Amino acid sequence: AQKVTQAQTEISVVxxxxxxxxxxxxxxxxxxxxxWYKQPPSGELVFLIRRNSFDEQNEISGRYSWNFQKSTxxxxxxxxxxxxxxxxxxxxxxxPCGGSNYKLTFGKGTLLTVNP
Amino acid sequence: DTGVSQNPRHKITKxxxxxxxxxxxxxxxxxxxxxxxxLGQGPEFLTYFQNEAQLEKSRLLSDRFSAERPKGSFSxxxxxxxxxxxxxxxxxxxxxxxxxxxxxxxxxxRLSIL
Numbered sequence: 001a002q003k004v005t006q007a008q009t010e011i012s013v014v015x016x017x018x019x020x021x022x023x024x025x026x027x028x029x030x031x032x033x034x035x036w037y038k039q040p041p042s043g044e045l046v047f048l049i050r051r052n053s054f055d056e057q058n059e060i061s062g063r064y065s066w067n068f069q070k071s072t073x074x075x076x077x078x079x080x081x082x083x084x085x086x087x088x089x090x091x092x093x094x095x096p097c098g099g100s101n102y103k104l105t106f107g108k109g110t111l112l113t114v115n116p
Numbered sequence: 117d118t119g120v121s122q123n124p125r126h127k128i129t130k131x132x133x134x135x136x137x138x139x140x141x142x143x144x145x146x147x148x149x150x151x152x153x154x155l156g157q158g159p160e161f162l163t164y165f166q167n168e169a170q171l172e173k174s175r176l177l178s179d180r181f182s183a184e185r186p187k188g189s190f191s192x193x194x195x196x197x198x199x200x201x202x203x204x205x206x207x208x209x210x211x212x213x214x215x216x217x218x219x220x221x222x223x224x225x226r227l228s229i230l
Contacts, residue, residue: 004158033216043205045159045221052216091158097215102147102172104209104219106158 002027002094006107013082014115020078021110023092029053031097034068034075039109040088051075082114118142120222122208128228129198136194137225141210148191149219150183152176153205162206165191166213195227203229 003026036048067076089109121140151159163173167188185191209219
């Protein structure tokens with residue numbers, strides 16, 4: 001069974017601050033993918049980034065960056081110079097590439113509020 | 117690529133009534149998924165189709181729930197004899213076949229049971 005834990009329930013920052021969202025996961029599969037999704041108040045889940053279990057290279061894409069550490073089973077997500085439009089619920093999710101390679105397991109989400 | 121489309125966006129019904137939701141996936145995606153999301157929680161997997169075949173159903177999907185994907189295109193999710201506990205957001209997603217391909221979600225259908 002897979003498990004994703006997002007310990008931060010809510011985070012509030014002021015515009016232009018950097019913010020890091022934490023994610024810890026559990027899986028017995030050796031091959032898996034990790035994702036971050038954004039859910040604005042409108043409700044649609046928007047795919048942001050993904051990382052496979054074999055690639056621990058951290059990347060930056062625009063204002064987004066992510067830190068994948070297999071040794072600690074963590075996949076943290078950072079927004080640099082936050083903006084009001086970043087306000088949303090952010091979900092970390094995992095999918096194994098073994099038997100259940102169709103089912104996304106989500107964390108409970110972190111509500112990010114960016115204040116002007 | 118017009119994205120995943122779901123309708124209706126909102127459904128309000130009385131307890132005991134039947135409801136049906138529709139999902140139109142991204143046209144070239146073979147896989148289609150249904151999830152349920154309640155307030156303050158992440159989405160939970162309900163069921164999954166590979167083309168027209170329903171390959172997996174969660175134990176969350178009681179016998180009052182049925183899903184179909186005729187001809188491997190759009191899908192419907194029906195709930196019979198609705199109960200208060202069925203109130204939730206029902207999300208549909210689609211993806212290509214390969215593991216790790218991101219699932220793309222629709223706007224969801226919010227069901228409220230009176």
